[in-house]
Amino acid sequence: MAYSAKIGPSVLSSDLSQLGRECERMMECGADYLHLDVMDGHFVPNITFGHPMVECLRHSIGPDPFFDMHMMVSRPEQWVKPMAAAGASQYTFHLEATTNPGNLIKEIRESGMKVGLAIKPGTTVEELAPWAGQIDMALVMTVEPGFGGQKFMEDMMPKVSWLRSQFPSLDIEVDGGVGPDSIHRCAEAGANMIVSGSAVVSSDDPRSVIALLKNVVIEAIQKRSLDR
Ligand SMILES: O=C(CO)[C@@H](O)[C@H](O)COP(=O)(O)O
Numbered sequence: 001m002a003y004s005a006k007i008g009p010s011v012l013s014s015d016l017s018q019l020g021r022e023c024e025r026m027m028e029c030g031a032d033y034l035h036l037d038v039m040d041g042h043f044v045p046n047i048t049f050g051h052p053m054v055e056c057l058r059h060s061i062g063p064d065p066f067f068d069m070h071m072m073v074s075r076p077e078q079w080v081k082p083m084a085a086a087g088a089s090q091y092t093f094h095l096e097a098t099t100n101p102g103n104l105i106k107e108i109r110e111s112g113m114k115v116g117l118a119i120k121p122g123t124t125v126e127e128l129a130p131w132a133g134q135i136d137m138a139l140v141m142t143v144e145p146g147f148g149g150q151k152f153m154e155d156m157m158p159k160v161s162w163l164r165s166q167f168p169s170l171d172i173e174v175d176g177g178v179g180p181d182s183i184h185r186c187a188e189a190g191a192n193m194i195v196s197g198s199a200v201v202s203s204d205d206p207r208s209v210i211a212l213l214k215n216v217v218i219e220a221i222q223k224r225s226l227d228r
């Protein structure tokens with residue numbers, strides 16, 4: 001079992017005028033990585049930021065924090081090199097946004113980034129499976145992508161369970177509506193990379209929320225290894 005529990009706050013719901021400071025605050029509160037949501041107003045009905053912002057964040061918060069770029073964009077091929085140059089660590093693209101996932105995976109690796117592959121709620125996990133052996137992380141969306149603060153879709157959990165059963169050492173991320181109320185379901189299903197936006201960022205005590213989420217996942221991983 002090669003995977004470990006990691007919590008990656010999504011800073012989408014934070015004060016965007018203070019994004020660098022918000023990223024630092026999350027790292028100081030125990031985040032393992034930062035999940036940065038890129039939206040182009042086409043793949044999803046919302047716009048956030050692109051590689052110029054990532055470059056500024058990298059300069060401002062230093063080389064260490066891991067940047068998981070959640071690319072909710074229509075032409076993910078277009079931003080691989082700019083994101084790599086800006087300092088992105090992982091490029092997580094949507095399966096629905098490309099006709100040639102194999103080539104895109106290769107380009108991302110050649111650019112020096114890790115590869116994440118995301119599926120929207122309407123996409124089956126069987127469509128992702130052929131690529132699972134070539135990626136570093138699978139992202140199962142637990143809301144329709146586009147906005148923070150939505151309700152967790154529990155009916156996505158069978159996808160996570162199936163992926164965990166088929167790919168025991170793959171990093172599996174969940175994203176959307178994940179917080180103290182939904183983390184047990186995610187952890188039991190086998191997710192180990194946890195994106196949490198509003199539940200962490202809007203909390204009076206983000207450190208405690210991050211610690212809680214992480215402990216639940218650690219316990220589920222330990223239980224899974226004992227059951228084997
Ligand atoms: O990608 C997305 C939304 O499209 C997410 O990363 C959300 O921004 C997470 O925020 P919460 O649902 O946890 O508030």
Ligand SMILES: [Fe+2]
Binds near residue numbers: 010036037195
């Ligand atoms: Fe996201």
